[in-house]
Amino acid sequence: MIGARQDSFLKIVLNLDAMRDTKYEKGEENMSSKRNIFLVGFILVLFSTLAAFANDFSGSLTYSGEYNFANNKLNNSLSLDLNYIHSFTDEVFIEGDLVIKYTDKYSYLNPIMIIPKELYLGAYDLIPNLDLKTGLLIINWGASDMFSPLDNFNPLPPNISFTDRSGKNGVLGVEATYYFNDITYLQVVGLPHFNPSFIPEEYEKQLYLSIFSPQFQAQGIEIKDINITHNLPENPVWGIKLGRSFASFDAAISYYNGYYFSAYPEAITPVPGPSGVSLDLGLGYPKREIFGLEFQGDFPGIEGATLRGDLAYIIPEPWEVQGEYALKDPYLKAAIGVDYTTSFNLYLNVGYIWGFASEEGDKCSPYLFLNAKQELKDSKFTPNYLGGISLRDKSMINSIGASYNFTDDFSITLSYLFIIGDEGSKFGQMKSVEGLYLVGEWSF
Amino acid sequence: MKLNYKIYILTILILLFSINIISAQTLTVEEIMDKMDERSPDFTTQKTISEMTLIDQEGKEEVREMLMFSQKEEGDKTSSLVRFLSPKSVKGVTLLNLKNGEKIYLYMPAYDKPRRIAGSSKKEKFMGTDLSYEDMSMDYEDKDNEKKLLQETEKEYLIEVIPTGEDASYKKIILSVDKEKFYAKKVEFYDTSETLTKTLEIVNIKIDDQGKITPMEIVFTDIVENHKTKIVIKEIEYNIELASDFFSIRTLSKPTL
Numbered sequence: 180m181i182g183a184r185q186d187s188f189l190k191i192v193l194n195l196d197a198m199r200d201t202k203y204e205k206g207e208e209n210m211s212s213k214r215n216i217f218l219v220g221f222i223l224v225l226f227s228t229l230a231a232f233a234n235d236f237s238g239s240l241t242y243s244g245e246y247n248f249a250n251n252k253l254n255n256s257l258s259l260d261l262n263y264i265h266s267f268t269d270e271v272f273i274e275g276d277l278v279i280k281y282t283d284k285y286s287y288l289n290p291i292m293i294i295p296k297e298l299y300l301g302a303y304d305l306i307p308n309l310d311l312k313t314g315l316l317i318i319n320w321g322a323s324d325m326f327s328p329l330d331n332f333n334p335l336p337p338n339i340s341f342t343d344r345s346g347k348n349g350v351l352g353v354e355a356t357y358y359f360n361d362i363t364y365l366q367v368v369g370l371p372h373f374n375p376s377f378i379p380e381e382y383e384k385q386l387y388l389s390i391f392s393p394q395f396q397a398q399g400i401e402i403k404d405i406n407i408t409h410n411l412p413e414n415p416v417w418g419i420k421l422g423r424s425f426a427s428f429d430a431a432i433s434y435y436n437g438y439y440f441s442a443y444p445e446a447i448t449p450v451p452g453p454s455g456v457s458l459d460l461g462l463g464y465p466k467r468e469i470f471g472l473e474f475q476g477d478f479p480g481i482e483g484a485t486l487r488g489d490l491a492y493i494i495p496e497p498w499e500v501q502g503e504y505a506l507k508d509p510y511l512k513a514a515i516g517v518d519y520t521t522s523f524n525l526y527l528n529v530g531y532i533w534g535f536a537s538e539e540g541d542k543c544s545p546y547l548f549l550n551a552k553q554e555l556k557d558s559k560f561t562p563n564y565l566g567g568i569s570l571r572d573k574s575m576i577n578s579i580g581a582s583y584n585f586t587d588d589f590s591i592t593l594s595y596l597f598i599i600g601d602e603g604s605k606f607g608q609m610k611s612v613e614g615l616y617l618v619g620e621w622s623f
Numbered sequence: 624m625k626l627n628y629k630i631y632i633l634t635i636l637i638l639l640f641s642i643n644i645i646s647a648q649t650l651t652v653e654e655i656m657d658k659m660d661e662r663s664p665d666f667t668t669q670k671t672i673s674e675m676t677l678i679d680q681e682g683k684e685e686v687r688e689m690l691m692f693s694q695k696e697e698g699d700k701t702s703s704l705v706r707f708l709s710p711k712s713v714k715g716v717t718l719l720n721l722k723n724g725e726k727i728y729l730y731m732p733a734y735d736k737p738r739r740i741a742g743s744s745k746k747e748k749f750m751g752t753d754l755s756y757e758d759m760s761m762d763y764e765d766k767d768n769e770k771k772l773l774q775e776t777e778k779e780y781l782i783e784v785i786p787t788g789e790d791a792s793y794k795k796i797i798l799s800v801d802k803e804k805f806y807a808k809k810v811e812f813y814d815t816s817e818t819l820t821k822t823l824e825i826v827n828i829k830i831d832d833q834g835k836i837t838p839m840e841i842v843f844t845d846i847v848e849n850h851k852t853k854i855v856i857k858e859i860e861y862n863i864e865l866a867s868d869f870f871s872i873r874t875l876s877k878p879t880l
Contacts, residue, residue: 428739486741
């Protein structure tokens with residue numbers, strides 16, 4: 180049992196934390212502050228208006244404050260998540276999910292973002308035993324609680340959370356599920372276009388400059404600028420899954436045909452110009468096929484434990500960069516976990532992961548994760564721990580915190596996030612995320 | 624997730640449905656149970672909207688509203704689907720319980736996919752309540768249970784029920800049956816060391832034109848934890864039409880029921 184709401188505070192920022200602007204000038208900061216106040220006011224006014232139509236909408240208003248130890252700066256975010264469901268008939272309905280977010284965390288991003296997460300038309304039994312959804316979809320494949328290697332239709336958000344899946348971006352597509360009977364189904368997902376992960380342009384430039392400048396400097400070439408071209412695949416993305424419920428567990432086999440969300444360099448050309456040498460960088464998205472197995476059910480030998488797991492056999496398109504293969508041979512990724520609640524209401528969820536979200540091919544390595552939460556008798560106070568360890572270099576990420584439920588609909592969570600490990604280690608390179616995190620969430 | 628109280632309450636409701644008015648003459652336990660059964664509404668499917676109030680030892684209350692569908696299955700088993708309507712923080716959370724807990728699934732909107740709950744997890748509590756998954760699927764009227772008439776007073780019969788299941792959580796259950804209306808006014812649950820741990824009381828009932836009795840307000844008390852759960856039935860319908868595959872994972876994630 181995962182308390183997604185309570186755990187949403189823990190976001191392991193892989194990329195965009197590096198984009199925090201530590202070079203703000205005073206004047207820019209003041210202007211930004213005024214604009215931010217206006218935007219926060221806008222969100223609150225919008226929220227108040229929508230609250231008047233509470234019967235049609237549900238959602239949440241979430242404040243996230245983060246005091247970062249690396250730059251001694253407090254970042255604030257305010258997010259309004261609105262969900263709307265309307266049934267035309269018993270069989271046909273529409274569902275929408277819109278997120279309006281303000282954040283002062285990333286200098287390369289517009290502080291206010293309006294993100295349509297889902298907007299789709301759903302229909303049941305227009306054809307007997309067939310469920311259809313079409314539109315902007317969030318598709319969830321895989322049984323594991325974290326980092327499923329089978330969940331590959333929606334691009335990932337710029338930051339990654341262990342447990343908060345609300346960050347996934349919607350994609351245009353169709354999902355059709357045919358039920359042969361109560362326990363067996365076949366699901367087909369089709370996306371007309373591939374949707375890569377979003378990376379802000381300026382950040383991407385800085386990232387690749389930091390990678391390639393030293394290489395060319397070694398050859399006596401000073402790179403002054405970089406021009407990036409994205410070569411998006413034109414073929415559709417699709418997948419098919421066959422699932423069945425057995426006496427003590429459920430299982431499904433699946434096939435995915437699509438592409439990696441992150442770009443890989445495919446053409447690197449230094450171009451001399453009047454102001455120096457610039458780099459023309461072509462980025463592509465390698466194709467990948469994934470054969471998957473997901474399962475969940477009784478954990479043999481441990482009474483009270485539920486086993487959930489995903490196994491992925493990935494066949495990549497061989498991808499050569501500067502004479503070396505970034506991707507070549509098929510490889511495995513896995514996420515397997517067990518959740519268990521003790522007699523004294525301590526919830527434990529232990530997971531083994533082979534291949535973190537950012538690891539592919541021969542870069543995959545093993546990790547262990549633990550999510551623990553103690554329900555206290557007659558208390559609205561819930562201490563929790565969430566952490567992971569790289570079994571390769573023993574680096575760790577840890578979050579110790581507690582949530583307090585003021586009411587059924589309003590809770591606050593405070594947590595302390597810290598890293599153990601050298602700077603070059605798996606988690607040590609995320610040192611910039613160390614800090615205090617405060618999340619207040621109101622559901623309405 | 625805590626749901627133990629809810630399960631007991633549901634069980635009590637089932638018992639209450641089974642009461643009948645008889646004369647003051649002594650009856651056998653089988654006759655009493657038959658009378659109770661006669662007074663219970665005849666239905667194969669049921670839909671209820673209820674309000675559940677959790678009360679802790681300091682008297683603090685949490686209120687939850689639930690929509691529940693249930694259906695009698697072969698072999699005296701019951702399947703049910705419970706969806707939380709409020710509070711907002713758990714709105715849409717849905718529990719599917721197939722054939723007395725043979726399979727249990729939980730759907731949380733934040734995850735948007737069914738999560739199977741291991742059979743051995745049935746004693747875990749559900750969604751911040753004091754009801755366990757097992758409680759949600761209990762049937763103390765099971766014909767396989769041993770029953771004995773302990774005592775007959777002016778107003779009630781005391782019946783002892785001995786659960787026969789291998790993994791039964793209780794050593795015995797004692798029913799206080801109203802002699803006039805034939806419903807279980809109170810149920811006492813004794814754990815495996817024969818200590819009274821929980822009680823269930825029917826506070827309010829509704830009697831229809833045919834004399835059938837529906838419990839409308841139930842109070843479940845966990846004596847060990849000093850907690851109470853009050854369930855008030857706000858709406859109830861019998862024998863509603865449900866699709867043949869209603870109690871399946873297909874229904875679990877539907878946004879509207």
